[in-house]
Amino acid sequence: MAYDAFLLLSFGGPEGPDDVLPFLRNVTRGRGIPEERLAEVAEHYRHFGGVSPINQQCRDLLAAVRADFAAHGVGLPAYWGNRNWTPMLADTLAQMRDDGVTSALGFATSAYGGYSSCRQYWEDIAQARAKVGARAPAVTKLRQFHDHPGFVAPHADAVRSALATLDPGRRASTRIVFTAHSIPASMAATAGPDGGRYEAQLHETAALVHAAAAADLPWDLVWQSRSGPPQVPWLEPDVNDHLTALAAKGVTDVVVSPIGFVSDHLEVIWDLDNEARDTAEGLGLGYARAATPGTDPRFVTMIRELVEERIAALPRRRLGTLPVWDQCAADCCPTPQRRGAK
Template sequence: MTYDALLLVSFGGPESPADVLPFLRNVTRGRGVPEDRLTEVAEHYYHFGGVSPINEWCRKLVDALEQDFAANGVNLPIYWGNRNWPPMLVEAVQRMAGDGVKRALAFTTSAYGSYSSCRQYLEDLAAARAAVGSKAPAIDKIRHFFDHPGFIHPFADNLRDAAGRVADSERGATRVLFTAHSIPDAMNDVSGPDGARYTDQVAEASELVMEQSGVDLPYDIVWQSRSGPPESPWLGPDINDHLKQLAAEGVRTVVVSPVGFLSDHIEVLWDLDTEAQQTAAELGMTLHRAGTPGLDSRVVTMVRELVTERTDDAPIRRLGKLPLWAPGDDGCCPARRPAGLGR
């Protein structure tokens, strides 16, 4: 199929203290989240000067992609729009329409399938197109990339580096923890068209990272950043609860790999580098946090390869065995909207 643009779609984040509460209200609009809860979460952003790193990361990713595309003969202009903070998605679609774009591919910064990490992006793309009107381009979302080598290999290298900081004398009391954003159980129970769930994808990505890293340590999968009401069951165990359990079992060191996140942003910096580190310290444990892929050159190559899968029928590069499907297919990540703050 012929495409004439790439659209980078991300979550968005505040870039000053004055942005924080308006941003959080955008994220939670229509969900009935009380103002005192927003004020509580706002403190996480204020801790880092009211600035989320995600917008700057997106700017740098766009620059890197433009250079890579030019060097490799991919003649697609790149646009960028966010779900929750400027540059907003509808503004990007408006610019695309004004530039005469007829059909675009969308790369979203979430690797996995679920309502909030896939279907909600599809809904936001549809809403932006509807707002722009008849001149809006058709937009096709690129597939989930949780098992692409350009995603897995940077995580594996970063895990190997972090595990290398563990003293030999401590390795017998060390556990690797893979963490991803928790979602409601009911959302996870809704499978993709071939039965694969969000938890299956996270589990396969974690297994692949372990295999590629060569790290010989036991590992667990845990969850973070729960934001729903207490009476609503979400995926567990939460990383902080699991740290307490591990401490009781005699584990003294953990190596944490945030396999659910492509880059460092507030839910990595606060939930892991601040809260989980504090929990570990209180338990007398050492926590080594492995890095996310960020702007690793292999991520840039991955995006280009995902594009050329669609534009040139290039071979699909993946390390996993779970079924893949094109986002937008019937049954893909059905709409079970979560309560709470979301991602």
């Protein structure tokens, strides 16, 4: 199949105080989240002037991808569309249509399988194309990349750099804690063609990053950024609860590595650089937070390689063994509404 554009697909975020609540309503539409909970989350954004870092991070990544494409002869114009805030995906597709684009490759800023991290992007694409109507470009999402060297290596280097800031005299009682966004347990159970793929891929990434970092320290995978009613089970333990448990076991220092994320957006900064750091300080734990890939050249190269897999049928570069897939099966990662109806 011939492709004539590249599309960066991301979550979106507010870019000023007046954007915060409308953005949060977009994110939670149809989920029955009470307004008081939205107001509570809004305070996290207002702590940073109402501006989420994610949009600027996307601008930076888009610029890096364009430069990399130009340097390596990939002749695809690059666009950017968001799920929940400007530039909205439907508006971007309309611009692409007006520019004569007919078929694009889409790169979602999420490495893993699962409803929110993968399938929902397919739904967003379908809804945006329906809104644009006639001549809306087709969009084919690139595969998941949780085990690509260009994703694993920057995380591994970041773990090593964070570890170097801690007291080497307490190395024997230091632990690495990998984190990812928690999801409802029922959603996790259906996250892949054979169930449980979100958790399994994250465990594989954690093992790959740990091995590449050559840290020779014990590690755990835990969860952050939980939302929703407390009576609904989500993946646990929460990172703050886990830090408390580690301190009780005699751990003195931790490196926290957010392998569930590609950039330092607000959930990383708030949940790890504020809440988890405060928890660690209260427990007397030495604390170092590892960086995310962002615009690391290896990550940017990875994006081009994913494109070249499709346009030039190049072999997949992978470090793991778990399945990854391009097109979701019909029964893969069902929506929360469909799960509730069963």
